[in-house]
Amino acid sequence: MLLQDVAVDHLRKDKKISDLPLEEQLNISDAKDTEKEFFKEEQKAELYSAMKRLNPDYYQVLYLMYFEDLDASDIAKIMHKAKRQVSDLIFRARKSLKNELERKGFVYERY
Structure with missing residues (x-):
């Protein structure tokens, strides 16, 4: 059945x-x-587009963290940076992404 x-x-x-x-x-x-x-899917496309407009280091750190599911230690090895530098980079990248999304009028809704 x-x-x-x-x-x-x-x-x-x-x-x-x-x-x-x-x-x-x-x-x-x-x-x-x-x-x-x-x-x-529309939100994902908008998010990806906004990420591509960021500083290349910001894009890379966010991509590795959220799409490749890596932690700060692994990202530091890949980017040849200290773990503290990566943590700072993640903070600045998130802030920059938020500003870019708000500038474009992006509205985030949870489902």
């Missing part, structure tokens, strides 16, 4: 969930998820 069939059977048995027909419940859920995914 498919997972969708199990979910449909459960919804049919439990009348307390909603007065909406099952088909409408599935469509509402899909529309909301699609909209959320669209906005997430």
